[in-house]
Amino acid sequence: MNALARAEWLRIRSTPTYWWLLLGTVAIGVLGTLAPLIAAKDNSASALLTEQRLREAMHGAAAGSMLVVVAGIIGMAGEWRFGQVTQAFLTTPKRRRVMTTKLLSHVLLGAVFGLVAAIATLATAWIWYRSEGVALPIGRTAVWLTLFGCVAVAMMFGALGIAVGAITRNPVTGIVGALVWLVVVEQTLFAASRSVFRWLPGMASMSLRRQPADGLLAMAPAAFVLATAISALLLVGLWFVERDDVTG
């Protein structure tokens, strides 16, 4: 497994798309942090230090973690795009091992992306707050717990990407499907009935990332919902990967 994990990291490092996604994560982290600060009418010290405003300021890290899903889908489904899956399974015929290695690698990659997004967000917010003459209270729960949640979600989204990629085995279908589901379908359903649709995995991830929205689950049940949903998708994906022939 160690050799396979080293090979997977080499694969990730030598794939240009991952580096672009990491750059995108930094950009989204910065812009996602600046957007609510710029849009706010009141940037006084008292307003900036409220729980709501601090969580909004940390929003960039949450948005940045979304790209980890894309990375995971590319990591798994991308193997089928250029015939790389043939080489992968010729080297390691036990497909479960290949998928497990990818899963662990992308959970770790999620941590990297999450931390990078968190650092970009913190640095941006720190500079903004300082320009307003306010010290960013890094020790406040609203800051560190939000960032911790974003990193945790990024790790789980790495696994989610692998699951979606294993099910679709087509990067475009996987990415479009996952983003439409998370950004459009779940949001629409949640707007229709918060009490029912807060149990959806995307909504659970919003709770973990401490998004400033009403009606979400508490963090613990949200983590359970998200982990359960991802585990179920992973099992379905593994079933497809182990069952289907590799014909091209």
Added chain:
Amino acid sequence: MSFRSVTKDFGGHVAVDDLSFDVVAGRVTGFVGANGAGKTTSMRMALGLVAPTAGSALIYGRAYGDLDNPRKVVGAALDGPGAHPGRSARAHLRIIATASGIGFDRVDEVLSQVELTEHASRRVGGYSLGMRQRVALAGALLGDPELLVLDEPVTGLDPPGILWIRELLTRLAGEGRAMLVSSHLLGELAEVADQMVIIDRGKLIADTPLQELLRRRQTIVELRCQNHGAAAAGLEQLGAVVERCDDHLVIRGLSAREIGDTVDRTNAGPVFLLNERVASFEDIYFELAGSLGSDAAQGNIPDAGARAAS
């Protein structure tokens, strides 16, 4: 590598049908069939990529998936290099090497072996078809395996590329490696193969030494004359095998002189064309595929004359 009654049914389409043959150590086996004959599917079944519906394809008596470090036992080049186009050939090979516990010095060795060292740092997406084939071959050679499985290694290559691959295969065969090399052109493999396995529509139609096929490269004569019916009847009376084409006859078993005499005797003239040539490997393939179909038996190539008599 042994195929035993291997069958693959893709939801009602039988791609491979009860196929049995062996790839013997130290010999090069040519695997010939038209496009869609089932060559690639057969190879993929042997390599654990496609699950057989029935039968088994084993390597040293074990399924590919049960081999310890399969890259060091079998090297395979299927459908190009299988590399991300944004990645360099060296990086692609290093990934395979890392997963297989093979040192990076071996990567440089195989890059040199396929004459790609100079371009190894370039992205695979910018490679020509011939260069991609070289990357695929380098991947197959990485584990220095005793058995190579190469699917259509010359397809799409220009004449220098074909020549290069032919020389490489000859060199690898000279090193004593067993090889299963597929092609839709029988003649492509004639220079390197010891044994020929020919399939058509998933069924085995011949498993025979190359020498046996060479022996069958008899003379064939193309005839165009005024009265094809009369000429054909006269030729068949003499035991020739006559194939009726749109505007000419293809005759096996008689010389051009004998055919000319027969046309004269049967008043089928005048003669517009009388062309004598040695049968190509493709002629042999079509003869086998057309006449044997699914009833072919392993190692049994029927004699053209005997068929004509029957």
